[in-house]
Amino acid sequence: MADLETFREQTRAWLEANCPPEMRTPMRSEDDACWGGRHFKFQSEAQEQWLRVMGEKGWTVPDWPAAYGGGGLSPAETKILKEEMKAIGARNPLSSFGISMLGPALLKYGTEEQKKRFLPEIARGEIRWCQGYSEPGAGSDLAGLQTKAEDMGDHYLVNGQKVWTSYADKADWIFCLVRTSTESKHGGISFLLFDMESEGVSTKPILLISGYSPFCETFFDNVRVPKDQLVGEVNRGWNVAKYLLGHEREMISGMGLGSGTSKTLAQSLGEIDDAILAAEVALFDVDALAFAAMSEHFIDQLKAGEAHPAMPSMMKYAGTELNKKRHELIMAAGGSDALEWESERSRGGKAPREWLRTKANSIEGGTSEVQLGIVAKHILQLPGA
């Protein structure tokens, strides 16, 4: 314990000396997030410096092994780092699908060579990744995907189309599910990594109801992918995908917290003069604070290896439904102010655009219905599910 106290003191001192003051202010919007990558335009020197110093220390991924660019910290030390960052309001130095999704999958399924090649770049925020899963005909029924990868000896030849590829137009590389065999639905899928600048890759943004276009359609036309960029075994990519989806669901479920952990919805809304809305907000706060307790418990369970493999589905379902409810209440409390789509005082229609964005929460990463089905089958063991 004494060691942990020393670690806490050293961490506090290091953060104090190295976290720029601008990086200790709350993010104003999603645009303030730092994504890194080859073409990322930093918003400030402070943002660039914060990513660099944290990346050098491996603290963008504190619990990954130091050999792969991580911080090599124990779970207890990682928790302390997070607590100390929170204490000074330090921003997350890097938002990254490489960290939250691909990294854990590479740590488990990647070859030593792949780990050494890709993980340090992810840790330092040098490569921005996107995820090529869904296709026009394979959304919730993901295993129905058709994008084909033909074995050409030293490389695969990839042809097909992906959809809902988040930030594909800004990503450097893609981790992608492809069909290498048609003999079995789940058993013919492989997991490939490749450069988005490869010949034959093109992207097209999709405009959403929120007016934003974080998603793209992504097209592959005779894309050559070297064979050493296959993760895991050929035709066994479904295992990698499932593992990675678990991590994605953990990440998305965290969104249900919103600002609910430190600040309840009642606090952020202020005075409410409608009795029925006030009651709904009170009940929402009960749900949100209870879910925050569950999140803490769930994270501890995960770290201790005690979480049921299907628990991320439960968390994803509960967290995203909660987040949708939260934004419905924010809209109700805001009245006509919350309807302004473009105005100075509405900060460019923040409220309605965020409200609309949350509707995707219960669709992306597996719909709420898919998650409930997984819980029913794998945890409750109901028949025929």
Place this chain on the structure above:
Amino acid sequence: MTLLTDDQRQLADMTRSFLAEEGTIKKQLRHWRDIGCKDGFGHGLWKQMAELGLTGLAIPEEDGGLGLGATEAALVMEEVGRNLTPSPFLTTALVAVEALKGTEQGKRWFPGIIAGETVAAFAVDEGPHHRPRQIALEARRSGNGFALSGTKQFVVHGASADVILVAARTAGSAGEAEGLTLFAVPRDAAGLEIENVTLADSSKAARLTLSNVAVDADAVVGEVDHGFEPLRRAMRVGRTGAAAEMVGLASGASTMTLDYLKQRKQFGKLIGEFQVLQHRAAHLFGEIEIARAATWKAAELVDKGDDRAGLMTHVAKAKAGRVSALAVQEAVQMHGGIGMTDEHDIGLYMKREKVLDALFGDSNYHARMVRMLAA
């Protein structure tokens, strides 16, 4: 860290197997109900719980107890809830013990509680809703003690209790937290009239009428006029315990329902194959997990004496109340007609849930408190 320690797991396992054997609905709840027992619980089981150390679980070690906290209490309460086991554990071993900690009255009553011979009750409510600040039962100074006059209701195990902790007003007026005092009133006090009331779940909760009940000055628990503090401490423990009992109850009802979904056939299929029922069952599963996490968190904060304990206790009681209500409603509905029969146990869960939700403040009361504290 929100995971259980090895000791806590052992306690939970021990209690689970003990109550699954001795605390069952058939041996306890139905038995005492069907013979019309005036206490609504078995003293034999209370004695067995004493032999396991459970009755003294929360009593400090220097007073002969195990000196454990709200977290351990929650683990026991969850098993009580799962089996609908009637016992004075919540009101005596948790609530009364918390109020009596560090007092002379504690020294008097703790040995009997540890031995499983003493039952204590807690009298707060004066109307159909829990409103502790509105306490109006009057305690007038009289001679070297006090004279208590007024009424209480929903006093769980009131007619079986050896001592009743009565929250009374010694100063100020209804609505104020200051001016309240807790008194330990023996059951045989002159002027104390106890009406033994049977509730919907066949448990017993008395209605008290006090007419100039004379008590000595040493009947005061804690300090005169400053009874809100021990009352609040006891309520926190009681609410966390009741929340844990509801989590156990919800979990028990849900297990029974899942078993039924896996064996009942309609339209030539197991009803558990119907997606609409699967999704409702999966939703309920998550809600129960969340309610349990909230309850454990509340218990942890109570044990740490953390500032957020009050807020989290309200969250836990409100969440567990709503989740357990959902659990029993889904349980009876999914059981169909058989669930409406007295012969089947599932209806007993529904009746017990309603009583537990009301105990120490219902979900609406606690949601309102969350809003007050959060806004």
